Amino acid sequence: MTKKIAVLAGDGIGPEIVAEAVKVLERLRGDGLDIELEDGLVGGAAYDVHGTPLPTETLDLAKASDAILLGAVGGYQWESLDISVRPEKGLLGLRAELELFSNLRPAILYKQLADASTLKPEVVAGLDIMIVRELTGGIYFGQPRGVRTLENGERQGFNTLVYSESEIERIGRSAFDIAMKRGKRICSVDKANVLECTELWREVMECVAKDYPEVELSHMYVDNAAMQLVRAPKQFDVMVTTNMFGDILSDCAAMLTGSIGMLPSASLNAGGKGMYEPIHGSAPDIAGQDIANPLATILSVAMMLRYSLDEAAMAERIEQAVEKVLDQGLRTADIYSDGMQKVGTSEMGDAVVTAL
Numbered sequence: 001m002t003k004k005i006a007v008l009a010g011d012g013i014g015p016e017i018v019a020e021a022v023k024v025l026e027r028l029r030g031d032g033l034d035i036e037l038e039d040g041l042v043g044g045a046a047y048d049v050h051g052t053p054l055p056t057e058t059l060d061l062a063k064a065s066d067a068i069l070l071g072a073v074g075g076y077q078w079e080s081l082d083i084s085v086r087p088e089k090g091l092l093g094l095r096a097e098l099e100l101f102s103n104l105r106p107a108i109l110y111k112q113l114a115d116a117s118t119l120k121p122e123v124v125a126g127l128d129i130m131i132v133r134e135l136t137g138g139i140y141f142g143q144p145r146g147v148r149t150l151e152n153g154e155r156q157g158f159n160t161l162v163y164s165e166s167e168i169e170r171i172g173r174s175a176f177d178i179a180m181k182r183g184k185r186i187c188s189v190d191k192a193n194v195l196e197c198t199e200l201w202r203e204v205m206e207c208v209a210k211d212y213p214e215v216e217l218s219h220m221y222v223d224n225a226a227m228q229l230v231r232a233p234k235q236f237d238v239m240v241t242t243n244m245f246g247d248i249l250s251d252c253a254a255m256l257t258g259s260i261g262m263l264p265s266a267s268l269n270a271g272g273k274g275m276y277e278p279i280h281g282s283a284p285d286i287a288g289q290d291i292a293n294p295l296a297t298i299l300s301v302a303m304m305l306r307y308s309l310d311e312a313a314m315a316e317r318i319e320q321a322v323e324k325v326l327d328q329g330l331r332t333a334d335i336y337s338d339g340m341q342k343v344g345t346s347e348m349g350d351a352v353v354t355a356l
């Protein structure tokens with residue numbers, strides 16, 4: 001059956017990098033991938049036309065699609081808008097409306113780029129971690145929250161860390177399913193020695209593990225996990241954790257690779273529908289110059305094929321094509337080093353298509 005992909009390019013470099021990812025999809029369509037693509041507006045681009053960063057037609061398109069390819073949103077010209085209509089609200093709206101609770105953040109360091117990391121090459125070369133972050137619950141959403149004034153007149157800020165068993169179970173299952181497609185090892189990160197909520201997290205993870213006898217589950221406190229990520233990151237395969245811990249650890253892991261232009265991400269719902277996007281933003285400082293790195297977006301397409309379209313072999317082909325262009329010495333400005341061949345956005349996309 002034909003799979004529908006919503007293409008939401010967004011703002012800044014979004015349209016440039018998404019155009020290269022679409023070239024890759026079109027190439028695979030030529031090889032029998034049964035897909036249809038439909039464009040939609042999101043973020044500042046949508047605000048300029050419709051007065052909202054998430055127009056109804058875009059939401060309807062996203063709901064009717066099997067997967068969403070997103071560029072990035074945001075830019076200087078929308079920064080003074082009321083917070084309710086800022087470009088980022090388009091993304092948050094899509095996550096909430098589609099219940100995209102499972103955020104997949106790989107941290108992969110291609111051996112060709114090992115020098116880009118601030119860590120020693122032997123510590124990070126060949127790094128391949130998948131961080132699974134719970135995205136729609138936890139302390140970022142828990143009630144009650146706010147700032148109140150106490151009887152003595154002092155103000156007090158408060159937030160609530162809350163997870164129900166079902167929320168923990170569904171992110172657990174999502175992580176175990178992913179581990180089954182990878183190295184079959186999961187490290188669940190919590191702070192069970194201090195926070196009752198994550199004591200429950202640990203208990204539920206143990207229950208979920210019973211349904212996945214092939215997967216080895218371990219637990220680690222978040223402070224140790226942060227330390228281990230910079231000390232010996234290659235010990236990890238899949239890490240699963242709460243919204244806030246995942247927010248912090250996934251950025252830390254991303255920086256192990258030294259290059260924001262190379263990392264894809266996915267946000268999935270219970271039905272396997274996903275939104276796929278690079279981890280970087282809309283980079284307004286380099287928009288329209290044909291110098292942005294499109295590889296994170298192209299690798300997001302690989303994730304889409306693996307996790308929403310059940311086309312693992314095609315996903316691998318894309319990943320191998322990216323390796324090949326790196327082997328050929330092609331580099332966009334953000335990953336350029338002496339002796340390599342500097343290329344622009346579209347030239348890099350064309351090279352991946354050729355490698356395919």
Ligand code: NAD
Binds near residue numbers: 280
């Ligand atoms: P950013 O990720 O856009 O840029 C940070 C730096 O990395 C910039 O110097 C940029 O030029 C560079 N960079 C980013 N992607 C690159 C690529 N593919 N190739 C080469 N260089 C790249 O983060 P920022 O500057 O903090 O934010 C810019 C805008 O993006 C803001 O409006 C912000 O709100 C938005 N943003 C959007 C998302 C998203 O859409 N998911 C995420 C983060 C930030």
